Amino acid sequence: MKEAQDLRAGNTVKINNELFLITHYDYHKSGRNDSVVKYKLKNLRTGAPSDAIYRASDKLDQIVLDKRPMQYLYKSNDTYVFMDQENYEQIEMTVDDLGDATYFLKEEMEIEVQMYDSKPVGVELPINVELKITFTEPGNKGDSSGRVLKPAKLETGYEVQVPLFCNEGDIIRIDTRTGEYAKRV
Amino acid sequence: MSAFLGPLDIHAQRIDNYGDAGWSWRLAREFAYRKTATTVRFFFDDLSLLNRMELSLSPELTHQRVEGVEVYDINRLTEEEAASMERPDLLLEIFGTTPPERLHPYLLLPAKLRIQMEYLSAEPWAVESHLLPSPLGWGPARYFYFSGFSPESGGILLDSRLDEDAREMKADSEGALARFLHPFGLTSPPDGNPLKVFFFPYGGRYTGLIEALKRYKRPVLLFLLGRESLLSLEEEFGSPLLPGEIRRQGSLTLLPFPFLPQREFDRLMALSDLLFVRGEDSLARAVQLGKPFLWQAYRQENDYQLVKVEAFLKHWSSLAPPGALESFLPLWYHYNRKFENEGALSAEEGDILLESLEELSSAVKFLSHSVRSKADLVEKFTQALENLSKGVTFQYEGSAGPKSRKHG
Numbered sequence: 001m002k003e004a005q006d007l008r009a010g011n012t013v014k015i016n017n018e019l020f021l022i023t024h025y026d027y028h029k030s031g032r033n034d035s036v037v038k039y040k041l042k043n044l045r046t047g048a049p050s051d052a053i054y055r056a057s058d059k060l061d062q063i064v065l066d067k068r069p070m071q072y073l074y075k076s077n078d079t080y081v082f083m084d085q086e087n088y089e090q091i092e093m094t095v096d097d098l099g100d101a102t103y104f105l106k107e108e109m110e111i112e113v114q115m116y117d118s119k120p121v122g123v124e125l126p127i128n129v130e131l132k133i134t135f136t137e138p139g140n141k142g143d144s145s146g147r148v149l150k151p152a153k154l155e156t157g158y159e160v161q162v163p164l165f166c167n168e169g170d171i172i173r174i175d176t177r178t179g180e181y182a183k184r185v
Numbered sequence: 186m187s188a189f190l191g192p193l194d195i196h197a198q199r200i201d202n203y204g205d206a207g208w209s210w211r212l213a214r215e216f217a218y219r220k221t222a223t224t225v226r227f228f229f230d231d232l233s234l235l236n237r238m239e240l241s242l243s244p245e246l247t248h249q250r251v252e253g254v255e256v257y258d259i260n261r262l263t264e265e266e267a268a269s270m271e272r273p274d275l276l277l278e279i280f281g282t283t284p285p286e287r288l289h290p291y292l293l294l295p296a297k298l299r300i301q302m303e304y305l306s307a308e309p310w311a312v313e314s315h316l317l318p319s320p321l322g323w324g325p326a327r328y329f330y331f332s333g334f335s336p337e338s339g340g341i342l343l344d345s346r347l348d349e350d351a352r353e354m355k356a357d358s359e360g361a362l363a364r365f366l367h368p369f370g371l372t373s374p375p376d377g378n379p380l381k382v383f384f385f386p387y388g389g390r391y392t393g394l395i396e397a398l399k400r401y402k403r404p405v406l407l408f409l410l411g412r413e414s415l416l417s418l419e420e421e422f423g424s425p426l427l428p429g430e431i432r433r434q435g436s437l438t439l440l441p442f443p444f445l446p447q448r449e450f451d452r453l454m455a456l457s458d459l460l461f462v463r464g465e466d467s468l469a470r471a472v473q474l475g476k477p478f479l480w481q482a483y484r485q486e487n488d489y490q491l492v493k494v495e496a497f498l499k500h501w502s503s504l505a506p507p508g509a510l511e512s513f514l515p516l517w518y519h520y521n522r523k524f525e526n527e528g529a530l531s532a533e534e535g536d537i538l539l540e541s542l543e544e545l546s547s548a549v550k551f552l553s554h555s556v557r558s559k560a561d562l563v564e565k566f567t568q569a570l571e572n573l574s575k576g577v578t579f580q581y582e583g584s585a586g587p588k589s590r591k592h593g
Contacts, residue, residue: 015322028310029489034281036303036329038314053317053329055281055301061322 004037005056008177009100010124012044012114014061019044021114021122023099027056027178040099044116049096067112067124072105080105082113082120091120098122103158104129104176125176130185131155132171139164149181192271193222194292196259197279199231206231207238207447208466209279211344212302212562217253218345221567226273228259228284228292238447259285267291275570276325277302289324298573299327300566305341305465306331307496312338316569328573332562334472334500334552339569340562341469346448351455351474361456365408366440369431375438376404380539383457385410385467386481388417389520389529395421395437397535404436408453415441417529459542475553477545479538482521494521504555505548512541 007013009025024040035056042049054060070082070091079092080102091113095102101123105111112124136152149161154174162181166172173182193216197209206229213227229235233244235256242251247261267288272295276284279302284292293299301319303311315331315338332339354361362381363372380403395418398405409415415426418439422432428443445453451470454460460471460478471478480497482490498517502510516534530538538545 015320026310028308028314029485036314038310038317051317053314053319058319058321 001059002062003056004054004058004060005035007037007039007060007062008125010114010122012063012065012116012122013041014063019063019116020050021099023049023096023122025100042096042099042121044121047096065114065116065121067114070111070113072107072109072111074107075105082111082123085110093120093123100179101125101176103156103179104131104174105156106131127176128173128182129176130171130173131158133162133166133168136162136166136168139167191222191274192224192226193275193277194226194228194273194296195277195279196228196282196284196292198229198282199234200280202464203234203238204464204466205280206234208342208469210235210239211447211466212277212279212342213254213256214252214346215342215344215563219563221563224255224271225253226255226257228257228262230259232256232258237444238450240446259288262288264288264291272296274298276300277330280304294324296325298570299325300573301327301329302339303329303331305333305469306493307334307338307500308493309496315339316573326573330566330569334497334556334560336559338560338565340560340565341472341556342562343473343557344451344470347451347455347470347473350448350452354452354455358456361452365453365456368429369440371431374404374406375433376436379404379406379438380459380542381406381408381457383408383410383454383460383462384414385463386414386417386461386529387463387484388413389481390420391417391529392421393532394530394535395434396532397530397539399435399437400536401436401539405438407437407439408457409439409441410445410450410453459538472549472553472556475546475550477542477549479517479520488522490521491518494518501548501552504551506551509544509548509551512537513545 005027007022009022011022013020013022020041020043022039023042026038027035028038029035036053037056038051038053040049041052069085071085073081073083078095080098082091082093084091097120104125106129113120114122114124131154133152134155137150148164150164151159152162152166153159160174160179160181162172166184171185173185174180175182195209195213197206199206213225216222217225232242236242236244239251242256243249247258247266249256264287268291270291273292274297276293276296276299278299311331312333312335314329317329319327319329321327330339332341334341362374366372366374380401382405384407398407409418409426419425426432426439426441428441430441432439454470455474457476460476462468462471462478463481464483468480482493484490494517498510498514516537519534520529
């Protein structure tokens with residue numbers, strides 16, 4: 001069993017004998033009590049999407065699916081293409097399969113693809129990914145505290161809040177569990 | 186009138202101050218008062234605390250009936266006693282409270298629905314999360330309920346007793362004021378036609394506000410509620426302010442009140458012309474009363490309270506005439522950003538507030554009208570239950586007598 005706050009997009013949970021892939025994760029401060037987390041879920045049997053909400057400390061039954069090492073090759077329209085690193089076969093996944101993971105996929109990235117009934121259903125991201133800033137307003141060189149943030153667009157199209165001292169072209173590390181800026185590389 | 190609910194179990198607990206407990210008790214009272222449930226059982230973990238707010242409630246009893254609510258001391262309730270009680274159908278768990286595990290077989294597992302009641306917030310994510318399912322894979326079906334200000338939210342708790350008291354006090358405001366002044370040795374206000382200010386902040390320093398109140402065109406009665414209000418003003422007055430001890434500076438009269446039970450606290454709010462409120466419960470009362478107010482949100486890490494304040498003001502601004510709140514917005518943000526060590530309000534901000542009471546009052550009316558007509562929590566809760574309970578067979582539905590009524 002795992003606390004709801006420790007699960008992330010790409011994890012799978014078992015609820016009432018059905019398996020659900022978490023495709024999106026949000027953490028919210030609630031008030032004086034326990035925070036809450038919101039998930040977008042995909043039923044792995046029916047493919048049906050649904051929303052669910054939990055206390056951060058609720059315990060859920062995490063299921064570890066079979067994983068295969070693959071390399072992310074490219075995106076074609078709404079399809080993401082991966083190559084199995086053992087047999088070199090190519091597989092395709094959609095935005096619905098990948099959920100939030102699409103924010104962090106970079107070509108040639110090596111990644112674990114989760115399999116269910118021999119079909120790819122999701123990916124497990126590394127905890128950190130390094131991505132290039134493609135656009136942000138010019139920073140303030142004097143500010144090195146990192147406390148003041150500004151928006152930045154990354155090479156994958158993902159937008160994240162970064163400290164003022166970050167600039168276009170900088171490589172930054174993102175914590176994929178929270179989707180937040182971790183450090184400038 | 187809302188649909189019939191059947192029996193309702195409410196589980197609540199002491200969290201930090203009195204606000205959460207007071208709100209939970211108010212909710213239980215209101216469900217019983219509106220008769221939207223056949224029985225309301227209220228399980229709480231600190232009856233001594235509740236007794237300070239509701240004097241007729243004994244801190245010594247495991248079970249008692251007060252204001253139509255069956256009140257249980259959850260810590261004293263034994264497994265044997267719980268086993269002999271009627272099984273619950275619907276659990277309303279306030280701010281994350283859950284029955285202790287030893288009582289799950291009797292007070293949780295037999296239920297058909299569990300509703301997790303969350304704090305009042307106007308944040309978009311809270312509104313979007315209202316009534317989302319929370320499947321755990323065990324026990325009753327669970328959903329989250331987010332109270333809020335908009336029709337899409339779970340609504341705010343409106344207290345019928347407060348409405349009745351407010352009407353009574355309006356009919357005889359002089360008599361009502363005299364009753365509150367009596368413990369201070371006064372039969373009437375020291376100066377005629379005073380502005381009555383209800384002061385219940387979390388903290389901060391108020392040198393600027395005191396300045397503004399002293400130079401206001403009318404004499405001012407400042408009702409101080411809560412220990413923090415006394416501490417906030419201590420420095421301005423040179424010595425500790427003690428409950429019951431009147432202080433005067435020019436036409437400003439300070440009346441530090443001792444701890445007031447919930448009903449008296451509410452009545453004093455209803456009697457006042459300007460309210461300084463804090464947290465969620467007194468904010469909801471201010472909105473219900475439709476009186477001009479300034480809200481101090483519960484302080485959170487990284488000034489997160491500003492997000493809540495912003496969401497609230499955005500919603501309020503969408504209801505009031507364009508620009509009606511514009512002059513107050515900087516003041517509200519400033520007040521919520523700096524309430525610990527620095528001046529919570531400058532004298533100029535105090536002047537703006539006092540000079541614009543009429544405008545603020547009229548803007549509050551839009552908000553108050555909106556929640557009363559479209560966001561009454563008890564109404565919305567019963568409507569929500571209609572939807573959530575589709576396909577669920579409650580135990581009371583099969584039994585005889587008044588409990589045999591079914592959902593619409």
